[in-house]
Amino acid sequence: MEHFAMAITAFGGPQVLQHQSITPRAPQAGQIAVKVAACGVNPIDWKTRAGLGWAAKANAENLPWVPGYDVSGYVAALGEGVDDFAVGDPVVGLVGFATQGGGYASYVVVDAVSFVALDPSLDLPTAAGLPIPALTASQAISRLDFSVTPHCVVLGAGGAAGSLAVQWALRQGASHVTALVRHREQYVDDPRLDAESVTIVSLDDWQAPDYALCAIDAIGGVVAQAWVKTLAPGSRVVTLPTVTAEAVAEANRKVDTQGMLMQADREALREWVQHWAQGSIAVSAPQRRLLAEAASAHADIESGALRGKVVLLPQEG
Ligand SMILES: NC(=O)c1ccc[n+]([C@@H]2O[C@H](COP(=O)([O-])OP(=O)(O)OC[C@H]3O[C@@H](n4cnc5c(N)ncnc54)[C@H](OP(=O)(O)O)[C@@H]3O)[C@@H](O)[C@H]2O)c1
Missing domain, CATH: 3.90.180.10 (Medium-chain alcohol dehydrogenases, catalytic domain)
Incomplete structure (x- = not known):
């Protein structure tokens, strides 16, 4: 060949x-x-x-x-x-x-x-x-502290990194995850978001609670800039798209928004692959x-x- x-x-x-x-x-x-x-x-x-x-x-x-x-x-x-x-x-x-x-x-x-x-x-x-989305998801989640703010929101939860972040947040102790997607009906049967402690919400129906949240932003840009403005002071957001990280942080200075850059990590990748093989995380075809x-x-x-x-x-x- x-x-x-x-x-x-x-x-x-x-x-x-x-x-x-x-x-x-x-x-x-x-x-x-x-x-x-x-x-x-x-x-x-x-x-x-x-x-x-x-x-x-x-x-x-x-x-x-x-x-x-x-x-x-x-x-x-x-x-x-x-x-x-x-x-x-x-x-x-x-x-x-x-x-x-x-x-x-x-x-x-x-x-x-x-x-x-x-x-x-x-x-x-x-x-x-798997590798980049999975490592990004777990490294982003590791920047959040669910013992302080146990409710996690994932913006762009239907995407590659977002869907894995939902699952990893639950593994890491989030009490509840709100999976924010463009169109809820596209995800109701999605095994990646199928857990008792996950609520799937269309972005158009999003109503921020009045308490602080932990969140992952897997969309960035103007969508994330508008959404971050709805969050209560003291919320913490990890925004994945690097190109717009500063603009998302600027959009609401009462929220702690930080960008990140995924790092290669063989042991973490091995862990993801083992979870997938054991059926404890779902990866869609x-x-x-x-x-x-x-x-x-x-x-x-x-x-x-x-x-x-x-x-x-x-x-x-
Ligand atoms: N900083 C880092 O180290 C790092 C590492 C990996 C990825 N990233 C970045 O993180 C982002 C997500 O990556 P990914 O691999 O998960 O991408 P992806 O699979 O394409 O997921 C993106 C998600 O965003 C949603 N979305 C896009 N535009 C939207 C809009 N206007 N309104 C509502 N939803 C919208 C898409 O929804 P639909 O499914 O409805 O289209 C999709 O579910 C990318 O920007 C990527 O560059 C950063």
Whole structure:
């Protein structure tokens, strides 16, 4: 099979994503080669492709650039000193996080410490949707203190990070989670939000209580700026979109709003994967598109025609 990546040589619209042949190289000490089953698409991919945000700034002098961070696949070769994987193991992990990327490819060579083994019962394309949203969700929740403010609200609870934040908040001791979504009816049967202590509310029906809340904002922008104004003084918000974090904080100075930047964390990823394998967290099956059609996938995501998590597959599968 010819190995390939989808790279950009200039920032711009989806069409800048172009096919690039790659020659597989052998892993060096501490690395593994992975035959990619799927790469998750995250908002950072298309924002960076368009030239927006810190990852674009970091790569401006570094083009061509291959987007993609969340990869699942099979170990194809082991570098010297790697003894926690065997060739053929199913794995998931982060490629080149935070600025290097490289996941939109059929074959990657990565640091073994960025990857974890997957239970063979787990679906590889679904696994590719997990690393960034899961680590973001748990790291955002860790900034909240449910012993002081036990009611948690997740704005954008139907999204990849938001739906996992809802589940993690309950694990971490939130007494109740309000899952704020665009259209409630789209989520009433969603297993990711299906818990006794979760109330699903449409954003249009949101009425803030008069007491302080803990909250995750997974939408940002003008929506979050308007919403944060409704919160009682003393509330604490972790806002995920970095581009608008300052504007959301400015919108209500009586609320403690902080931005964050997800960090790679192998042990935390392993924990998420174990919970998923045990059935104690729900991860929904993503939409699958061919990697070679990454440009049309980006276009459809940005236009709103393609909703929910999307993963790119180098081969039909
Ligand atoms: N700081 C960090 O380290 C970090 C890490 C990861 C992600 N992020 C950021 O966090 C955000 C969420 O990421 P994600 O992967 O969860 O994205 P996602 O899966 O696309 O989820 C975004 C959610 O926001 C909702 N939404 C968007 N615009 C809306 C609007 N105008 N009104 C109501 N709902 C709206 C979407 O609702 P629908 O489902 O109805 O479309 C979707 O559920 C992104 O901005 C991403 O860049 C930051």
